[in-house]
Amino acid sequence: MRDKLRSTYFPVIIIALLFFAGNVRAAFEENAGARPFGMAGVFTAIADDCNAISWNAAGLVLVDKTSIELIFSKPFLGMDYDNIYSGDVSLALPLGSVGTVGAGYQLLKSDVYSESTILLAAGVNVFKDFLSLGLTGKWLGISYTQNDYTGIDPLFTAAGYSKTGYSVDAAAMLKFGKTVSVGLVAENIMSSDSLALGTLAYKLPVNYRGGLALRLGDFVPGIELSYRNKDMGNEYVLDFAGGIEWWTGDRTTAIRAGAGVREISAGLTYMFGDIGINYGFSYPLSGLSGTFGSHRVSMNVVFGRTSALKNAEESKTIRKINKMKIALMDLTSQNIDPGIALVVTDLLRNNLFNTGRYSVLERANMDKLIKEQQFQMSGCSSTECAIELGKILNMQEMLVGSVNKLGSKFFINARMVDVESGEIMITATAECYSENDLADACKDITSKLIKIDIEPAKAAPSKKGKEEESKKQPQTLKMKIAVMDAQSQNVNPSVALVVTELLRNNLFSTGKYLVLERANMDKLLKEQRFQSSGCTTTECAIEVGKLLNMKEMVVSSVNKLGSKYMISARMVDVESGELTITATAECYSENDLSDACKEIAGKLTKR
Template identity: 25%
Template sequence: MSAQESGYFLKLPMSVRGAAMGDAFTALANEPLGIYYNPAGIALMKRPAVSLAHHVYLQEISGETAGFAMEFGKFSVGLAPTVFKMTEEKVYDSFGNDTGETFGYESMIVPVALAGYFGPVAVGAAAKAYSEELGGESSKTTAFDIGAIYKFNSLLFGISAQNLSGTIFDYPLAKIQRFGAAYVGSRFRVAADAVKEGSAGNYFNVGGEYSLIEMIRLRAGMRLREEFGGPTFGLGVNLGNFAIDYAFVGYGDLGDTHKAGITYMFGEKEQAEEAAPAPLEANTANSIPELKWTGEENYAAGGISTGTGNNATAFVYRVKYADADGNAPARGYPKVHITKDGSEISGSPFTMEFISGDNRAGAVFSYSKMLPVGNAYAYFFEARDTAGALASGPPAKPSFAPVVSKLEEVKMFGGTNVAVADFIGKNVSQADASIVGDFLRTELVNTGQFNVMDRNNMDTVLAEQKFQTSGCTEQQCAVEMGKLLNVKRMLVGSLSKLLDSYFITVNVVDVETGKIIASYDAEASSSKELRNACRKLVEKLSKK
């Protein structure tokens, strides 16, 4: 370091992991002691953590570091004070006589960092108090760091500027700029940094880490610089929530240094809500979550149950959330945004309800909403993981639906001739669907308001005409059937099952006009409730 610069101890590696990887840590600084490389790194941490490190340096100098970092919503805060001391030595005069005085050195660094994670980018800043005491003289100053990390799939790119402002003993602190890149695999990671360090010029650091087994990680690196360069080696052992790390850092002819540390990560592994990942993943960069279509019937290329309906239709919105790290959605996510004429409707966005699945393979979420009449509706989904990363995918873009018409009154006065076609089954057997059709016929008869065509008579008439009734849910099919049966209204519908719930949908078709003049649906929590659900449907019909 030039005589015109100060702050030597601000250049030393503080992270045991980072030191073992050749100080190539700008893009991987996601731990409390990573503040010393890039203040944005703590935004990528999966769990709150506390770290302690012991440093053994040259010339009888040793140091201690304690760090803590945790998230608060979309932001993370960290603190990592460090103290260095040199063993005091006796002072001798020019004749070699002991003067009775001693000479010592002490330095303290106290950085406080704030970082946030916004989609694929983490940004952070740190303010740090720095002091040196040398031979009874002391000097203090304040300096600032800024940094950012960008994640693209398994690649990370980091940048930081350190020691902005500040002087010690009237000399400015050595300013440092770091540019780093890293690749994170399932069991390994490699990294490289380009560093511009004050008067020391430019140099490169390279390093890597390999997970031999889930508990043990091997690390190595090289600091490619003329002064104070050399190889590095290290070992990490994970024991539950604890991580124990060691690093060897070579300084060529000057000698070797050693570091040892321990980290405790708070929280349980794979918790269902706001979960933290397993220790093996605690040091990896956060993956961007994805939103996908569920692939279920009616949801293969969209997130709504139907594109058309009326103001009595319950439109069901569904989406699948998946995160490669297994992270749960942040509290209150996923959400569905429903807009009309380009503006959010009242109450939007709406928090969705978990239905099934897991966060890693894909969890399905749902929300049901009846909408006023209109034809300018659109919807899209939004989700973030517990690290604040915004989910991407087709469901995050607006889809234009549904078209909502006005429910017309069904004039089915006493004596109206009606027939009920066989229901179709969705995720249920056709026999079960037919039974629900029979339930509906029985309830219609029990009202005494309708002339309901008997099932056997229907089959006889249609058989004579060689008409296939199975699966007749389209309007044209229902109209043809109704004309053959000589009825004024045809009731066609379906029975579907989702998890433990059943859904009945009934469309009323006017045989003369061929239009669907009404549509009703009902839900049953179990098969035993299907009869009661049919009774409620008929009550709606009877009131019209």
């Protein structure tokens, strides 16, 4: 009877174990995700979603929203031994500027054997926008099905049917500007040998991976090198793979393809708002035949930008603060329907009210008061006009801003103005790729305004304390500057206007400059009867600067050569006429011009 059982089950188990070892990398070694699967595993240098937990924990810092992903995989569909599947679930939770933590569970299962992994990962910013580091700890479990054969085999009766162990991965990600990223991972740098079953050794070997990716707007090509142990022996092999990812302009659809030494792959994604459906396909180039390839499907859901704990703490702070009376000016628009700007204004009005921090004047009441005061709203878009209106409405602060579009990317810029002092207190910017996402961008703007506004309120000193503090610390005077309209070459002039506005906002956000707004600039030049049309030279900028009583002027241009956009900017001292600093930035898509403007502002500030 025992001989019959051995002859029946022994070949099945041996074939299954060889199948896992030789063709299907076990759950311990197979990284999660349908998105990387469709790029032949070219993801170490990309790793910007939940899949970073198993691919490159350092990439978790790129995840700016709480996200969860569910994955199902069917390896080698059509094989005779077909009852094999795997599943994964992962969660990423951002912790602000410090980094992001994540957790996951992976399972690979068949009729005779299963592997499971619990993952805990963390990614931290070491040098922001340049270097991040990550660690992934894994609790590992293997189990064998108890059946007629394993029940009488001495190997299993002596050693048991399941084993557990642990492993640790270390990771790093380097970013060179907005385009180039490099990922490095060392897998299993620490691991236990407790997975061994009797005389069958089972210790995970150290493997190494490195990747390079180029983020060229909506197009992301990459390469991957891995130096991995072959079949858990002493032999190592070097694998190479290349992959691409391309998103449509509205960021709703993506297609992928990849090829490596052992496989070719393809994949796609479709986004339904904050829910994404991903599919990946891989076909082996050698070693197996008679299969329809491996298939992987996942669903990822994005929940929000801040943790519940953080929101709770901020809510406690808000309740302690008296509500501030504010009103919102209609946002201006560039390259979009003005009706959209009105909708965005209403969304911001509702969101600010819902924070519980502000007493927000309703649009109907605002219009009624303006009509009673016979105030002329036409062309009232500047900070000065907002201040004048705020005094009429008896508001403490006014919100002004704009909604613009570059390529397929929408930008919302907002700033809070103190009615009494006339100072701009807070600025905030948010971006999105679809009109459908403008509501989320408004929530983002609101959370940024609250975050910036709460910090001073938490530790606001008394009047006496302020006076004592001012005696101790010398006041840093902000430099008064104005930004000329950016000139354009091979670029739509409306794009140059949006770039000018982005530069103006980013320079103000540095905290180093008092930036004259466009509407105020036009008003002053009109009063001086100065003709600014065609004023593009440095000499003309100096003349304008003297009329406006500015310390320095910013002159810039936006040009395009081939598929590359280039922004050049220079600051001119109005009194001496000398160039004080210059800066340039490049990108490959209109969508990335906002990042280029941030880069320009950062360079102009460093002197």
